[in-house]
Amino acid sequence: DVKVTQSSRYLVKRTGEKVFLECVQDMDHENMFWYRQDPGLGLRLIYFSYDVKMKEKGDIPEGYSVSREKKERFSLILESASTNQTSMYLCACRHDGRGASYEQYFGPGTRLTVT
Amino acid sequence: SQQGEEDPQALSIQEGENATMNCSYKTSINNLQWYRQNSGRGLVHLILIRSNEREKHSGRLRVTLDTSKKSSSLLITASRAADTASYFCATVAASNFGNEKLTFGTGTRLTIIP
Numbered sequence: 176d177v178k179v180t181q182s183s184r185y186l187v188k189r190t191g192e193k194v195f196l197e198c199v200q201d202m203d204h205e206n207m208f209w210y211r212q213d214p215g216l217g218l219r220l221i222y223f224s225y226d227v228k229m230k231e232k233g234d235i236p237e238g239y240s241v242s243r244e245k246k247e248r249f250s251l252i253l254e255s256a257s258t259n260q261t262s263m264y265l266c267a268c269r270h271d272g273r274g275a276s277y278e279q280y281f282g283p284g285t286r287l288t289v290t
Numbered sequence: 291s292q293q294g295e296e297d298p299q300a301l302s303i304q305e306g307e308n309a310t311m312n313c314s315y316k317t318s319i320n321n322l323q324w325y326r327q328n329s330g331r332g333l334v335h336l337i338l339i340r341s342n343e344r345e346k347h348s349g350r351l352r353v354t355l356d357t358s359k360k361s362s363s364l365l366i367t368a369s370r371a372a373d374t375a376s377y378f379c380a381t382v383a384a385s386n387f388g389n390e391k392l393t394f395g396t397g398t399r400l401t402i403i404p
Contacts, residue, residue, distance in 0.1 A: 179332070210394075217378065217396040218333075233391070265332055271390070277321065277382065279392060281332030 178202070179282035181266055187288045194253040196285050198266030207249035208267040208279065209233075209241065211260075218265065224249055225271075256289045263287075295395050296379060302401040309366040311398040313379030314359075320382045322355060323392065324364050327376045336364075336377075341384065366400075374402045 182197035198207065206225050210218040210233075220233030222241040230241050238260060242250045249268075253260055263286050267279040297312045313322070321340045325333040339346045339355045339362065346353045352365040366373055376399050380392040 215396060218394040220391060220393075223391065263330075267333075277390060278323065278335035278338060279333075281334070283332045284330070286330070 179266060179268055179280050181264075181282040181285050183285050184283060185286050185288075187290065188253075188256050189290055190257060192253075192256050192289075194256050194287065194289075196251040196253075196264055196266075196287070198249045198251070198282055199247055200249075200268040200280070201247065202268065202270070202280070203246065204268040204270045204280075205246075206269040206271060207243065208269070209239075209249065209251045210265045210267065211235070211262040212265055212284075213262050221251065256287075258289050261287060261289045296377070296398040298398060299396070300399040300401070302403060303369060305369060305371055305402050305404050307369055309369050309373070309400055309402075311364045311377050311400070313362045313364070313395055315362075315379075315381050315395075316360065317381075318384040319357070320384045320390070322353075322362050322382075323380045324351075324353060324362075325378045325380060325394075327378065327397070329375070333378065369400075369402045371402050371404050373400060375400060 179200045188194050208223040209221045212218050219235050221239050224230045224243040240252045263284050265284045266282040269279045295314050323338045324336045327333045337348045339353050350367045355362045376397045378397045380394045382390045
């Protein structure tokens with residue numbers, strides 16, 4: 176079974192702090208994704224990566240950056256946290272290519288509160 | 291931008307009844323997927339239906355796809371308390387196939403009453 180882990184389930188940070196959210200997957204999947212989930216808005220894509228050191232902006236990249244130095248790890252960085260970044264953050268991975276099912280595997284989520 | 295919109299936003303039914311959720315989307319798709327999310331947890335993939343398919347089954351799940359109406363439905367038969375969760379549809383647009391991004395809807399909150 177694919178396992179996607181996120182570094183924290185709950186996180187409380189102060190406005191202006193630099194925040195790192197870590198995601199690790201154990202199945203050698205090429206693609207990794209970061210979403211945020213807010214009530215009434217569903218999941219919105221922040222950034223994704225289809226290979227090591229590659230990154231693409233999603234629908235709402237402002238205020239965020241990412242890092243993918245190793246295939247299994249995809250980090251989301253809030254350079255200067257703000258209260259409007261209080262949200263649930265979900266990481267996902269997916270394998271593409273011949274025979275792929277295109278389903279995404281999600282981590283358990285990190286509920287971030289910025290005060 | 292949100293591609294999929296689920297209907298209804300919330301649904302409560304008695305255990306044993308069938309639950310139907312609908313999803314509408316705006317642009318041509320390559321495939322449509324349904325996910326389940328238990329409260330406060332990550333999403334779990336349930337089923338995928340490709341644009342050239344009209345119906346698909348998996349256990350108690352039945353998914354239909356009508357590309358002419360740009361809509362899909364998820365039917366859960368003989369519901370159980372454990373089916374209580376939020377259900378999301380997600381689409382892969384036909385235009386960007388090859389570097390697929392899933393676009394999620396806002397979800398249907400399903401509550402099964404024991």
